[in-house]
Amino acid sequence: xxxxxxxxxxxxxxxxxxxxxxxxxxxxxxxxxxxxxxxxxxxxxxxxxxxxxxxxxxxxxxxxxxxxxxxxxxxxxxxxxxxxxxxxxxxxxxxxxxxxxxxxxxxxxxxxxxxxxxxxxxxxxxxxxxxxxxxxxxxxxxxxxxxxxxxxxxxxxxxxxxxxxxxxxxxxxxxxxxxxxxxxxxxxxxxxxxxxxxxxxxxxxxxxxxxxxxxxxxxxxxxxxxxxxxxxxxxxxxxxxxxxxxxxxxxxxxxxxxxxxxxxxxxxxxxxxxxxxxxxxxxxxxxxxxxxxxxxxxxxxxxxxxxxxxxxxxxxxxxxxxxxxxxxxxxxxxxxxxxxxxxxxxxx
Numbered sequence: 001x002x003x004x005x006x007x008x009x010x011x012x013x014x015x016x017x018x019x020x021x022x023x024x025x026x027x028x029x030x031x032x033x034x035x036x037x038x039x040x041x042x043x044x045x046x047x048x049x050x051x052x053x054x055x056x057x058x059x060x061x062x063x064x065x066x067x068x069x070x071x072x073x074x075x076x077x078x079x080x081x082x083x084x085x086x087x088x089x090x091x092x093x094x095x096x097x098x099x100x101x102x103x104x105x106x107x108x109x110x111x112x113x114x115x116x117x118x119x120x121x122x123x124x125x126x127x128x129x130x131x132x133x134x135x136x137x138x139x140x141x142x143x144x145x146x147x148x149x150x151x152x153x154x155x156x157x158x159x160x161x162x163x164x165x166x167x168x169x170x171x172x173x174x175x176x177x178x179x180x181x182x183x184x185x186x187x188x189x190x191x192x193x194x195x196x197x198x199x200x201x202x203x204x205x206x207x208x209x210x211x212x213x214x215x216x217x218x219x220x221x222x223x224x225x226x227x228x229x230x231x232x233x234x235x236x237x238x239x240x241x242x243x244x245x246x247x248x249x250x251x252x253x254x255x256x257x258x259x260x261x262x263x264x265x266x267x268x269x270x271x272x273x274x275x276x277x278x279x280x281x282x283x284x285x286x287x288x289x290x291x292x293x294x295x296x297x298x299x300x301x302x303x304x305x306x307x308x309x310x311x312x313x314x315x316x317x318x319x320x321x322x323x324x325x326x327x328x329x330x331x332x333x334x335x336x337x338x339x340x341x342x343x344x345x346x347x348x
Contacts, residue, residue: 037137045069048115051088054081058313060088063124064117067151068144078314079322083295083329085310087242090298090331090348091212094240097346098208099127106206109133109196111186111226112214114140119179123157129208131178131200135192138172138183145174145181168199175199186214187222189229206339207234212242216268223268224285227334231286235338238346239287244272245294245330252328278332287334289344295326301348 048065053072055062059081095118099106106129110116113134122128136144148154158167161178168175172183173195180199184192209230215223230239246252247269256266266272271281275292282290299307316322335343 050076050080051084054084057081059085059310062117062121064120064154065115067154068115068117068147078316079318079325081314082299082310082316082322083325086295086299086302086326087212087329089302089306090295091210091240091242093302093348094238094331094333094346095208095210096127098206098238098343099129101341101343101346102129102206104129106208107131107133107202108208108210109135109201111135111209111211113181115144120154120157123161123178128161128178130205131180131202133196133199133201134179134181135184135186135196136181137185141172141181141183145169145172148174148181173199186226187218189225193229193233203233204235206341206343207237209234209237209239211240214243215241216243216266216272217264219267220270220281223271223281227282227285227287231334231336235336236341236343238333238335238343239282240331240333241278242329242331244269244328245275245278245292246328247272248274251324255328275330275332278330282332282334286336288336290332290334291347292330292332293348295329295331296323298331298348299326 048069049072051062052065052069053076054060055065056071095108099122104127108118108129108131110118110133113136116134119128119132119134122132134141134144148158158176158179162176164177174181175198182192182195182199184195186192207230211226215226218226227239230237244252244255244266247256247266256269259266271277275294278292279290293301333346335346337343
């Protein structure tokens with residue numbers, strides 16, 4: 001335990017960085033809401049810088065992150081890099097499986113997308129869905145739009161997919177034929193729905209919703225509202241979440257305390273007590289099938305040839321710490337399958 005606590009202190013930034021890779025839809029409380037939201041928004045750069053560093057070392061390929069994020073000034077710990085690798089590869093496995101099941105005849109809604117680059121990477125791989133939506137706080141969307149508009153490697157792929165005369169765009173949104181980005185607060189489900197419909201969301205299409213470290217920053221009532229809206233809106237859909245788990249032990253409590261000192265309060269931590277609580281949250285909010293794996297299990301399930309390649313990039317002297325961290329994060333997913341595509345069969 002002493003070693004465990006010492007290492008958590010040493011990697012104090014890990015909690016902050018992994019909470020969201022730009023996932024901006026959280027917090028509550030009228031008087032402190034602006035401060036709390038700003039504290040979470042502030043982690044966007046930290047987390048994205050960590051991802052760019054991992055990419056620069058060779059953990060995975062992402063030629064687009066450089067256009068959103070500056071390079072890190074200092075090296076990141078191997079534990080952080082491997083944690084991000086597991087997260088990115090794990091979510092990607094489920095995403096690719098969904099695209100394969102639907103033959104790309106679907107839409108993706110990234111809730112709290114931040115500086116994510118999935119749209120551009122999927123286009124390069126020629127596996128874009130019919131439409132890719134991103135939703136985030138207006139402050140983050142405004143920054144992302146500035147980069148998209150000012151950097152041709154980002155704007156050109158969008159225009160190559162666009163069939164209209166011009167894009168529909170303003171300070172906090174942009175709509176094209178295959179890609180839309182929307183500024184909205186995910187706690188206001190009605191507003192989110194209206195804006196998605198305005199930009200062409202089709203409830204009848206198979207829909208993949210992704211929320212990485214989003215629900216944990218909401219109250220359980222707020223996250224339940226978002227999950228219920230999604231399950232009731234899309235008859236054929238899958239909802240993927242990535243966030244904490246096993247938070248009742250001492251290791252989890254230290255993570256919570258570290259975040260609290262940064263005014264990043266995990267208002268929805270009640271649903272993160274166990275894998276079972278993660279599954280039950282999905283099932284209780286309208287999803288017909290659900291599962292949850294801790295990241296240690298996900299890590300072990302990833303293609304081992306690529307894991308072996310990745311593990312040779314940097315020496316890891318604290319394997320116990322990496323295991324503890326992976327055991328305190330999970331990927332959970334729920335599905336509804338009116339079109340009988342076999343979505344409940346999707347696994348790692």
